[in-house]
Amino acid sequence: MNLSNILKNTFLVILVSLAVSACASKKTSTTTLDSQIQGDVYTGTDTVEYLAKGVPDRVFFATNESILTTKSRDTLRKQAAWLRENPSVSVVVEGHADERGTREYNLALGERRANAAKDYLMTYGISADRISVISYGKERPVDSGSNPLSWSKNRRSVTVKAN
Amino acid sequence: MKIIKFFTFICIFFLLNISKSFSLIEVDITRGNLNPLPIAVSPLSQDNKSKKIFQKKISLDDLGSEIAAVIENNLKQSGLFNPLSKDAFLQKPDIAHLKPRFEDWSLIKAQALITGKVLIENDKLKVEFRLWDVLAAREMLALSFTTVPSNWRRVGHIITDKVYERLTGEKGYFDTRIIYVSEEGPKTQRIKKLAIMDQDGFNIKYLTLGNELVLTPRFNPTNQMVTYLSYFRNLPRVYLLDIETGTQEVAGDFPGMTFAPRFSPDGKKIIMSFAKDGNSDIYTMDIENRIVERITNHPSIDTSPSYSPNGKFITFNSDRSGFQQIYVMNSDGSNVKRISFGKGLYGTPVWSPRGDLIAFTKLHKGKFYIGVMRTDGKGERLLTENFYQEAPSWAPNGRVLIFYRETKTNDKGEGFSAKLWSIDLTGYNERMIKTEKDASDPSWSSLLSN
Numbered sequence: 001m002n003l004s005n006i007l008k009n010t011f012l013v014i015l016v017s018l019a020v021s022a023c024a025s026k027k028t029s030t031t032t033l034d035s036q037i038q039g040d041v042y043t044g045t046d047t048v049e050y051l052a053k054g055v056p057d058r059v060f061f062a063t064n065e066s067i068l069t070t071k072s073r074d075t076l077r078k079q080a081a082w083l084r085e086n087p088s089v090s091v092v093v094e095g096h097a098d099e100r101g102t103r104e105y106n107l108a109l110g111e112r113r114a115n116a117a118k119d120y121l122m123t124y125g126i127s128a129d130r131i132s133v134i135s136y137g138k139e140r141p142v143d144s145g146s147n148p149l150s151w152s153k154n155r156r157s158v159t160v161k162a163n
Numbered sequence: 164m165k166i167i168k169f170f171t172f173i174c175i176f177f178l179l180n181i182s183k184s185f186s187l188i189e190v191d192i193t194r195g196n197l198n199p200l201p202i203a204v205s206p207l208s209q210d211n212k213s214k215k216i217f218q219k220k221i222s223l224d225d226l227g228s229e230i231a232a233v234i235e236n237n238l239k240q241s242g243l244f245n246p247l248s249k250d251a252f253l254q255k256p257d258i259a260h261l262k263p264r265f266e267d268w269s270l271i272k273a274q275a276l277i278t279g280k281v282l283i284e285n286d287k288l289k290v291e292f293r294l295w296d297v298l299a300a301r302e303m304l305a306l307s308f309t310t311v312p313s314n315w316r317r318v319g320h321i322i323t324d325k326v327y328e329r330l331t332g333e334k335g336y337f338d339t340r341i342i343y344v345s346e347e348g349p350k351t352q353r354i355k356k357l358a359i360m361d362q363d364g365f366n367i368k369y370l371t372l373g374n375e376l377v378l379t380p381r382f383n384p385t386n387q388m389v390t391y392l393s394y395f396r397n398l399p400r401v402y403l404l405d406i407e408t409g410t411q412e413v414a415g416d417f418p419g420m421t422f423a424p425r426f427s428p429d430g431k432k433i434i435m436s437f438a439k440d441g442n443s444d445i446y447t448m449d450i451e452n453r454i455v456e457r458i459t460n461h462p463s464i465d466t467s468p469s470y471s472p473n474g475k476f477i478t479f480n481s482d483r484s485g486f487q488q489i490y491v492m493n494s495d496g497s498n499v500k501r502i503s504f505g506k507g508l509y510g511t512p513v514w515s516p517r518g519d520l521i522a523f524t525k526l527h528k529g530k531f532y533i534g535v536m537r538t539d540g541k542g543e544r545l546l547t548e549n550f551y552q553e554a555p556s557w558a559p560n561g562r563v564l565i566f567y568r569e570t571k572t573n574d575k576g577e578g579f580s581a582k583l584w585s586i587d588l589t590g591y592n593e594r595m596i597k598t599e600k601d602a603s604d605p606s607w608s609s610l611l612s613n
Contacts, residue, residue, distance in 0.1 A: 064482075064486070064487075066441070099551065099569070100526070100529075100551075101487075101508075101510070101526070102467070102480075102487075102510035102511050102524050102526075102553045102554070103378060103379065103553065103554065103604070104379065104422060104423040104436070104466045104467045104480070104510070104511065105464065105466055105467070105480060105482075105487055105510050107392075107399070107420070107422045107423070107436075107438070107466075108422075108436065108438055108443040108464040108466050109464065111420055111438040111441060111443065112441040112442070112443075112464065114441075115440055115441030116441060119441070134397060134399065134420070135399065135420060135438065136376075139353070139376055139378070140351065140352075141350060141351055142351060143351075143576065144349065144350035144351050144572055144576035144577075144579060145572055145574075145576040146550070146571040146572045146576075150576065
């Protein structure tokens with residue numbers, strides 16, 4: 001069990017560093033300012049709330065994915081820093097999916113997304129016992145629209161104060 | 164909560180020497196039926212004494228007509244029969260039940276005729292009915308049932324099952340219930356309750372109050388228990404509910420979310436997904452001794468398990484290939500084989516009660532389909548296409564599927580609704596099933612009486 005966790009975390013770090021380098025080279029590519037979606041991931045701030053000043057509460061995912069984007073990792077590092085400053089705070093990471101999937105698969109996908117965020121917080125020093133996860137699948141959309149922008153806002157994990 | 168009332172009935176066979184080779188009428192249910200059989204359902208007759216008692220006991224003026232209406236509606240919904248308008252009936256119900264004037268019935272183009280009689284006997288409701296072959300001018304079936312008067316709708320369903328079986332050669336699916344999730348409120352904050360109703364949408368009862376989110380209820384083989392997912396105290400876990408007593412309990416104390424539950428065909432186990440550290444695998448739990456067995460062990464998402472009717476195999480949903488696909492394995496988890504290879508994503512596999520087909524949801528190019536394939540994955544057939552629909556559940560005879568469908572909202576995010584629909588295996592006869600409120604996650608019971 002322990003070994004598998006260690007392996008998993010190592011794998012995650014490798015994956016993360018790979019993703020960072022991959023994205024670093026892409027950064028210069030054009031970003032259309034009017035678009036709030038980049039590569040299927042929501043980049044706007046419409047629905048975002050804040051745990052503290054400058055600490056966004058949520059990160060967004062591509063369809064069927066649980067990989068953290070550069071921006072998501074940036075957000076989660078801010079959350080980790082804030083959690084380190086507030087050691088008495090525990091959080092619940094809620095994982096969500098959009099409505100374009102079957103209910104049961106989406107529950108599993110939401111759980112996978114919440115854990116992706118949790119694992120990242122842990123690699124930045126937050127103890128597992130301060131972070132619990134819950135998946136809502138597609139049950140709690142934040143935007144009730146039936147279009148790609150609404151769906152991108154709903155594919156998210158949200159860090160919520162538990163106490 | 165006493166949902167399923169103890170129900171007894173006695174069948175008396177008036178006539179047993181029914182030979183099928185003799186009858187002229189026969190309904191083929193293996194093809195889309197574009198010429199439903201014209202059938203006359205004569206109102207069931209009742210004498211004045213019984214009429215008064217029914218008025219007093221169940222406040223119905225004309226119980227005979229009410230039961231006939233239940234039968235008529237069932238036959239119509241099946242898509243195989245065309246119940247004729249009563250305005251054209253020439254013979255009085257009581258006389259028709261004794262001896263129909265077949266010329267009169269064939270004049271209005273009826274090929275089959277149902278007659279009957281309701282009466283009170285020792286405080287019990289007694290219903291007699293006969294099925295007649297109009298063209299051959301002979302009786303095909305004659306039965307009688309005795310029950311408590313409040314059970315009158317079920318008598319209508321049982322009669323429909325007998326008629327359906329006699330005319331199609333296959334078991335019916337009318338004396339059954341649907342368990343589902345009743346929904347209301349805005350899309351972002353839906354309130355969901357477990358609900359149960361008769362197959363025709365009547366007798367809706369709510370089994371939970373809506374305080375916590377509930378999803379995916381499924382019957383056990385005897386229809387007395389339901390397993391479902393509840394977010395009670397914000398801990399998503401698989402629960403067991405005894406419909407008769409209303410007792411609810413957590414099924415298996417797992418250190419994480421359990422979901423996607425179903426019963427094994429013998430009713431002894433619950434098969435479900437357990438999610439931990441971002442990975443979902445399939446487990447079973449013995450209800451009696453609570454022994455848990457791990458069935459899959461793979462870093463992908465494994466969910467939506469469903470047993471074959473003989474309990475030897477399990478079909479499930481996994482994204483181990485990179486995307487959601489359907490797999491089949493032995494019930495101990497060995498010999499895992501992918502069976503879906505068409506374009507798109509596949510989910511929610513459910514094994515047919517006949518054992519020969521697996522129904523599924525397919526997502527391809529932004530559309531959702533309900534379809535069926537053979538258990539080796541061959542012979543895929545898509546039955547219906549829509550913006551969003553999923554979660555098929557089989558009627559006990561394996562001829563009809565029920566599922567739910569959600570609407571696309573407008574620019575402002577308004578106009579969301581979720582409804583139950585049914586469709587024949589042939590791809591014909593698609594119908595919405597009316598529910599008081601919005602509805603999703605339907606699960607069909609087995610036949611309540613056999």
